[in-house]
C-alpha cells in the first residue's frame with residue numbers, strides 16, 4: 001500500500017510523455033499484468049493475466065483468447081502436471097511472468113464452441129457459488145438457463161439484429177428477389193457500417209454476437225452496455241437543477257426509468273429517464289455528502305409499481321460564471337478531466353450494486369447498465385449533461401478496493417498493490433476506464 005504513491009511519482013518523473021497522455025485522456029489505468037505463453041496445436045498465443053487471478057480465470061482467459069473448449073493446461077510439454085482449473089490457486093504462485101504452458105485438447109470435446117463468454121481477465125472474483133457452478137460444468141461458456149435477464153436483453157437477444165440493405169441499382173445485377181454481396185444484410189457489428197454511421201462502440205448485444213460468431217480472433221473491441229440516455233422531458237432536469245439555482249450548492253439524484261432498445265445503434269440499449277429521486281444529502285458549492293436513506297426501499301417499491309427501476313445517477317458540478325447572462329464556468333473537458341477518480345469510484349460502486357444479469361457469464365452477471373450523468377458547463381458556458389459508464393474492469397477494481405483517488409490530481413487514479421511479493425511484473429497502460437454515453441431529450 002505504501003508503495004502506491006511512490007509508483008505514481010516514478011511515473012510522473014520518468015515517463016513524462018506517458019503521464020501527459022494519462023492526464024489528457026483523463027483516466028488511464030496502471031495495471032500489473034503478467035504474460036503467459038500458451039502453446040497449442042495451432043501455435044503460441046500470449047495471454048495477459050493478473051498474477052492475482054486464480055487458475056480458473058486463467059482457463060477462462062485461454063478459452064476466450066483461443067476459442068477452444070474442453071482442454072487442459074499443463075506445465076510441461078509432455079503434459080505431466082495439469083494446472084487445476086477448479087482450484088483457487090493464484091496464477092502468480094503457479095506460474096512466473098513469461099512462462100510457457102501447454103494446451104492439450106481433451107478427447108471428444110474438441111469442437112469449437114458455439115457460444116462464448118464475454119469476459120475479460122480478472123473481471124469476476126470467484127465466489128463460492130460461481131466456483132461451484134463452474135466445477136460442475138467445465139464449459140462455463142455455455143449459457144446458463146437460470147439467470148433472469150432484463151426484458152430489453154431478452155428482446156435484443158431474440159432480435160435478428162442484421163442491418164438490412166436495399167438492392168443497389170448500380171452494383172446488383174440480379175432480379176428483385178435476388179441477394180448478392182452488395183445488398184445482403186450486414187451483421188450488427190459490421191465495421192464499415194459502424195464507421196459510416198459514426199458509431200464508435202459496439203452495443204453490448206452486438207459485442208456478444210461478434211464474440212459468438214467466432215470472427216473476433218485477437219481483435220479488441222470496445223462496447224457499451226447502454227448506448228443512449230433519454231430524458232422523457234426537460235422538466236425532469238429543470239426541477240432537479242432548481243436546487244442549485246436557488247442555493248448555489250451541488251445536488252445528486254437517482255434516475256428512475258426503463259431500458260429499451262435504441263434503434264440508432266444496431267442492437268443498442270437506451271435508458272429512458274422518467275423521474276429523478278433526490279436522496280438525503282448535504283452539499284456545498286464544492287461537495288456532496290450522502291446520508292443513509294431510510295426511505296430507499298419505499299421509493300424502489302413505488303417505482304417498481306410504476307414499472308420503473310433505478311437506472312442511474314445524476315449530479316451537478318455547476319459554478320456560475322455570469323449570473324445575469326445565465327452562464328456557468330467550464331470546469332471539465334478534454335484538457336482537464338470529465339469525471340474525477342472519486343466519481344469513477346462512486347460510479348463503479350453503484351454499477352457493482354446494480355449488476356447486469358447475463359446468461360453468458362459464469363456467475364450470472366456481467367457489467368452494468370447503470371449510467372452516470374454529470375451536469376456541468378460546456379465550452380459555450382451553457383449548462384449541459386454528459387453521460388458515462390465505467391468499464392467492467394473498473395468495476396472490478398472498485399469492488400476489490402484497488403482503485404484510489406488522488407487528491408492533487410483529480411483526473412488520476414491508480415491501482416493499489418495489495419501484496420508485496422517478490423514478483424516484479426511489467427507495468428501496462430490499459431484502456432480507458434470510462435466510456436461516454438450520448439444523451440437526448442424528448443421534445
Ligand SMILES: [Zn+2]
Nearest residue numbers: 172179180183
Ligand atoms: Zn445485390
